[in-house]
Amino acid sequence: MQRFYNNAPCRLTLVENIAMAEILAQVERLTRCYGEIRAVDEVSFTLRRGQALGFLGPNGAGKSTTMRMLAGVLAPDAGRIIIDSVDLLDQPAQAKRSLGYLPEQPLLYREMTVDEQLHYSARLHGLSRTASRQAAADIKERCGLTDVNRRLIGHLSKGYQQRIGIAQAVLHDPSVVVLDEPTVGLDPLQSHEICTLIRELSQDRGVILSSHRLSEVQAICTHVQIMRAGRLVYASSLADLEQQQQSTRLRIGLKMPPPLARLTQLPGVERVEALGEGRFRLHHAADAAPYQALVERASAENWGLWELAPEQVSLEQIFVSFILESEIAE
Amino acid sequence: MIVVITARELRNLFLSPLAWTLLAVVQGLLAWMFLLLVNDFRELQGRLASLDNAPGVTDLVAAPLFRVAAWVLLLLIPLLTMRLFSEERRTGTLDLLLSAPVTMSEIVLGKYLGILAFLLIVIALIALMPLSLALGATLDIGKLLAGILGLSLLTAAASAAGVYLSTLTTQPAVAAIATMGLLLALWMIDAASTAPGVTGNLFGYFSLRRHYDAFLLGLFDSTDLVYYLLFSTAFLGLTIRRLDDLRLRD
Numbered sequence: 001m002q003r004f005y006n007n008a009p010c011r012l013t014l015v016e017n018i019a020m021a022e023i024l025a026q027v028e029r030l031t032r033c034y035g036e037i038r039a040v041d042e043v044s045f046t047l048r049r050g051q052a053l054g055f056l057g058p059n060g061a062g063k064s065t066t067m068r069m070l071a072g073v074l075a076p077d078a079g080r081i082i083i084d085s086v087d088l089l090d091q092p093a094q095a096k097r098s099l100g101y102l103p104e105q106p107l108l109y110r111e112m113t114v115d116e117q118l119h120y121s122a123r124l125h126g127l128s129r130t131a132s133r134q135a136a137a138d139i140k141e142r143c144g145l146t147d148v149n150r151r152l153i154g155h156l157s158k159g160y161q162q163r164i165g166i167a168q169a170v171l172h173d174p175s176v177v178v179l180d181e182p183t184v185g186l187d188p189l190q191s192h193e194i195c196t197l198i199r200e201l202s203q204d205r206g207v208i209l210s211s212h213r214l215s216e217v218q219a220i221c222t223h224v225q226i227m228r229a230g231r232l233v234y235a236s237s238l239a240d241l242e243q244q245q246q247s248t249r250l251r252i253g254l255k256m257p258p259p260l261a262r263l264t265q266l267p268g269v270e271r272v273e274a275l276g277e278g279r280f281r282l283h284h285a286a287d288a289a290p291y292q293a294l295v296e297r298a299s300a301e302n303w304g305l306w307e308l309a310p311e312q313v314s315l316e317q318i319f320v321s322f323i324l325e326s327e328i329a330e
Numbered sequence: 331m332i333v334v335i336t337a338r339e340l341r342n343l344f345l346s347p348l349a350w351t352l353l354a355v356v357q358g359l360l361a362w363m364f365l366l367l368v369n370d371f372r373e374l375q376g377r378l379a380s381l382d383n384a385p386g387v388t389d390l391v392a393a394p395l396f397r398v399a400a401w402v403l404l405l406l407i408p409l410l411t412m413r414l415f416s417e418e419r420r421t422g423t424l425d426l427l428l429s430a431p432v433t434m435s436e437i438v439l440g441k442y443l444g445i446l447a448f449l450l451i452v453i454a455l456i457a458l459m460p461l462s463l464a465l466g467a468t469l470d471i472g473k474l475l476a477g478i479l480g481l482s483l484l485t486a487a488a489s490a491a492g493v494y495l496s497t498l499t500t501q502p503a504v505a506a507i508a509t510m511g512l513l514l515a516l517w518m519i520d521a522a523s524t525a526p527g528v529t530g531n532l533f534g535y536f537s538l539r540r541h542y543d544a545f546l547l548g549l550f551d552s553t554d555l556v557y558y559l560l561f562s563t564a565f566l567g568l569t570i571r572r573l574d575d576l577r578l579r580d
Contacts, residue, residue, distance in 0.1 A: 068425075071425070071428075071429040072428065072429055073425045073428045073429050073577070074577060075577045075578045092431075092433075093431045093432065093433055094431065095431075096429060096430060096431040097431045099429065101425070101429040103422065103425055105421075105422045107422065107423050107425050107426035107429075108423070109342070109423060110421075111342065111345050111346065112342075112345075116341075120334070120338050121426065121430075123334040124331070124334055124335070124426070124427070124430040124431075124432060125430055125431060126331070126431060168426075
């Protein structure tokens with residue numbers, strides 16, 4: 001918990017450094033068809049060290065397919081995937097060394113114990129016997145799995161299985177981690193713990209994750225991408241997004257509202273929307289929020305100001321508007 | 331890397347009751363058969379003594395035992411191989427192997443060798459029975475070894491076929507039935523070898539049984555060895571291709 005809050009300020013500086021950080025994964029015009037349907041259609045993006053890239057999109061948008069191709073489980077029809085400067089399609093074995101993968105269903109054998117599973121996975125990724133034991137011990141500590149060591153995986157709850165899945169994905173210290181809906185099926189506390197863990201992991205690696213909980217993506221990720229019908233329709237860094245959306249809208253509530261034109265005359269205000277019941281949305285220039293003028297005018301002319309708040313656009317609004325826009329565009 | 335997969339596969343077999351049950355059933359059935367054969371031999375012994383060039387204990391006990399063992403194993407191998415890929419595909423755990431830095435051939439060979447290692451344990455236990463006769467009789471060790479080699483090769487070939495068929499479906503039972511059908515068909519195809527001309531020869535050549543019988547007679551012919559090796563390699567090759575194809579398809 002402590003760590004979660006401590007990380008916040010240093011993450012901002014991290015975001016600034018990311019632009020220069022080394023490229024860990026590069027995807028170029030990735031395409032994959034299922035029969036007639038283009039599940040993934042010419043998707044390109046890059047992932048740098050320190051980035052956590054959140055994939056958003058409605059069901060069936062092609063997120064999982066993209067991630068499966070990144071993990072080397074599914075072969076693409078066209079395009080290139082470069083992981084840690086090795087081509088995944090040309091030298092799969094070498095590229096997969098720097099890759100950790102958690103699909104929607106964790107890759108676990110129900111009849112094995114937690115220790116056996118982690119050990120097996122580490123050995124599969126080329127760790128020596130002693131190294132894999134050490135790595136398993138470390139990761140169990142980090143994922144809170146130490147007290148279930150010898151339990152059979154099939155007997156553990158979904159939350160534990162998910163944690164084992166994540167532990168397995170990062171066990172061999174990969175530089176690129178692909179997590180498909182890492183927090184699905186977890187209770188709020190567990191998913192908070194997992195988010196903290198992923199955030200920690202992303203500091204010295206590149207993480208790609210998909211999720212349906214937008215607040216989670218906002219909490220973990222440095223970058224977001226929205227997919228729809230196989231295409232990448234939006235990509236931005238979260239810092240940019242916040243900055244650009246934060247300060248251009250103001251929401252006010254007035255008991256005795258003046259005519260709309262009076263509000264439009266306020267300095268810096270570009271446009272006013274009436275929201276009904278005495279509420280208005282003022283659109284203003286990014287660096288000229290008319291707080292002072294508004295308050296002075298409101299008290300001088302007795303408008304009865306009872307609410308004044310900068311309106312932050314949540315990821316959810318962006319998500320919905322992008323999905324709707326691209327639907328209308330078709 | 332192959333060793334890691336093989337070790338897990340073998341361990342996994344012994345974690346489930348399947349392997350233990352299989353060992354118990356095979357051992358029980360064959361032990362009973364073995365006792366019957368030893369008994370028959372004891373009764374025949376007096377008459378055999380009067381014959382020149384009489385068949386020995388190896389011919390009268392070990393060879394028939396191995397013949398029955400082959401039958402039993404052909405029926406049970408499909409039950410061992412059926413889960414190899416079909417279940418991993420159904421539960422999705424195959425992706426763990428696919429996303430790990432191992433090649434397709436390593437995955438297939440690792441799993442195959444795991445099954446084979448288990449079957450070699452079964453064969454070793456079967457071979458102990460005729461070997462125990464060495465305490466009181468003179469065995470034809472050469473013939474016995476040829477029999478063991480034959481049984482191992484037959485097992486290796488049958489498992490390879492089973493491994494391939496388990497990649498074709500996500501339902502273990504379907505894989506098992508298909509494997510059983512294929513193996514029995516190849517065993518019985520021998521009956522058609524009486525057909526005249528090339529057809530008969532061809533049927534005879536493809537028969538799993540014809541090549542096995544040669545080993546039981548103590549004949550070590552490289553044709554038979556090559557047959558089994560080709561059979562196994564072909565099916566393992568098909569398995570690798572099939573898995574590569576699956577990565578493209580689903």
